[in-house]
Amino acid sequence: MILLLAICVSCDQLPVSPPESPPEVEESRATPHRAEALRPNVLLYVVDTLRADHLGTYGNETIRTPQLDRFAQSGVVFTNAYANSTWTRPSMASLLTGLYPTRHATNTRGAALPPDLQTLAERLAEAGWQTAFITANPNVGSAFGFERGFDSMQEMYARREPGEVTESELVTSSNVVTKRALAWIDRAERPFFLVCLSIDPHQPLRPPARFDVYGKGRLDFDEIVRRQDEGRMTPELFDRILALYRAEVTFNDDSFGKLMSGLRARGLVRDTLVVFTADHGEEFGEYGRVGHGLSLADPVLRVPLIVSLPSSERINGGERIDETVELVDVVPSILDLVGLPNPGDLDGQSLFGSDTPARPALSTLRLRKKNLRAAVSPPWKLVHDISSDRWDLYDLHVGEAKDAGVAGNKKVRARLESALARLGKERPISPANPETEIPARTLEALRALGYTE
Numbered sequence: 067m068i069l070l071l072a073i074c075v076s077c078d079q080l081p082v083s084p085p086e087s088p089p090e091v092e093e094s095r096a097t098p099h100r101a102e103a104l105r106p107n108v109l110l111y112v113v114d115t116l117r118a119d120h121l122g123t124y125g126n127e128t129i130r131t132p133q134l135d136r137f138a139q140s141g142v143v144f145t146n147a148y149a150n151s152t153w154t155r156p157s158m159a160s161l162l163t164g165l166y167p168t169r170h171a172t173n174t175r176g177a178a179l180p181p182d183l184q185t186l187a188e189r190l191a192e193a194g195w196q197t198a199f200i201t202a203n204p205n206v207g208s209a210f211g212f213e214r215g216f217d218s219m220q221e222m223y224a225r226r227e228p229g230e231v232t233e234s235e236l237v238t239s240s241n242v243v244t245k246r247a248l249a250w251i252d253r254a255e256r257p258f259f260l261v262c263l264s265i266d267p268h269q270p271l272r273p274p275a276r277f278d279v280y281g282k283g284r285l286d287f288d289e290i291v292r293r294q295d296e297g298r299m300t301p302e303l304f305d306r307i308l309a310l311y312r313a314e315v316t317f318n319d320d321s322f323g324k325l326m327s328g329l330r331a332r333g334l335v336r337d338t339l340v341v342f343t344a345d346h347g348e349e350f351g352e353y354g355r356v357g358h359g360l361s362l363a364d365p366v367l368r369v370p371l372i373v374s375l376p377s378s379e380r381i382n383g384g385e386r387i388d389e390t391v392e393l394v395d396v397v398p399s400i401l402d403l404v405g406l407p408n409p410g411d412l413d414g415q416s417l418f419g420s421d422t423p424a425r426p427a428l429s430t431l432r433l434r435k436k437n438l439r440a441a442v443s444p445p446w447k448l449v450h451d452i453s454s455d456r457w458d459l460y461d462l463h464v465g466e467a468k469d470a471g472v473a474g475n476k477k478v479r480a481r482l483e484s485a486l487a488r489l490g491k492e493r494p495i496s497p498a499n500p501e502t503e504i505p506a507r508t509l510e511a512l513r514a515l516g517y518t519e
């Protein structure tokens with residue numbers, strides 16, 4: 067009943083745009099002084115494992131990301147955006163709830179989203195948006211409560227029978243995500259809220275041959291994990307992994323471009339809020355490791371964040387914002403831009419408010435016996451290893467191999483330490499926040515992605 071009423075209201079305010087062609091002329095048709103769409107569509111596009119510094123628009127001169135570079139010109143680029151954790155589930159939970167990992171507690175191997183927390187999808191669905199999630203990572207599926215608030219949930223790694231998962235069964239190619247996304251958009255009522263999580267730059271790296279332009283060949287990631295465990299990684303091997311990674315990023319860039327072309331062909335670009343980001347980055351040997359979820363180092367913590375809504379006067383295409391921001395800021399920002407009230411109990415803050423204070427970004431990692439917290443305010447980063455009660459202050463211009471020392475940095479250290487207090491106490495695992503019994507097929511899919519804890 068509520069949903070029907072809400073849809074009628076939305077029809078009143080935002081007419082459904084029929085599919086149109088040709089695709090490239092939408093902007094020129096727009097009336098220059100048209101009122102802002104009050105209830106825009108929302109597309110939240112997340113690329114798993116995409117480092118901020120592996121996009122052209124973030125200054126990388128080697129990689130080819132023409133589609134995202136072009137998209138960035140239509141939106142605001144946040145040049146210092148940080149994830150709130152360095153592996154998929156807690157980071158995505160923060161992105162989708164606006165809460166720190168300590169508050170949503172979806173940050174250990176079996177933890178699911180607590181049922182008493184309201185997700186962005188639930189908030190938008192309640193307000194009349196039609197909602198869908200297309201996920202290519204089993205860490206963020208219905209096994210862990212991530213279907214909540216979505217009218218449609220497409221989990222693209224699933225298989226019917228337990229057993230060893232082959233690479234082809236991981237499906238997951240971003241071009242398939244794009245096809246599924248456009249097919250759903252064609253069926254959806256307006257306004258819609260669509261979340262896409264693609265996974266091309268995540269191990270095992272198997273780019274289509276036509277995108278493998280940076281290096282060559284394939285790598286056996288089981289062997290790489292063994293080598294890493296035995297301390298037998300070499301600079302040459304890191305370079306080969308990086309070449310395949312770049313190819314996957316270029317492939318994902320192409321698929322994202324096709325999705326944007328699809329929106330343009332349907333006359334939807336102008337009134338669709340597009341938020342492009344990643345759940346975390348990846349290490350490529352900077353500190354002797356490859357992978358993510360191993361540390362809170364900058365290569366795995368910094369993510370791209372680009373926000374576009376051509377019909378809004380609050381978003382200036384091509385603007386670059388250097389203030390430190392974090393993924394928990396995305397939910398309050400979306401609520402703000404679509405005209406819904408901030409519930410007041412979120413950890414993030416709207417990036418488009420007039421009085422948003424600058425503050426350090428906060429991250430946590432609880433995986434593989436690690437229990438780390440970090441506060442970042444470039445060029446400074448304070449990391450607290452809770453298990454050993456060790457504190458390290460890093461100057462990011464120098465790197466994170468060596469503590470910057472206390473001398474002359476007492477003020478910085480005190481400021482970051484007090485920022486860490488915002489994380490609060492860890493929410494305990496409780497009946498309201500169960501450790502999930504992971505279904506066998508989800509477990510197999512997780513193993514195939516290298517989650518072997």
Ligand SMILES: [Zn+2]
Pocket residue numbers: 114115153154155345346
């Ligand atoms: Zn991830």
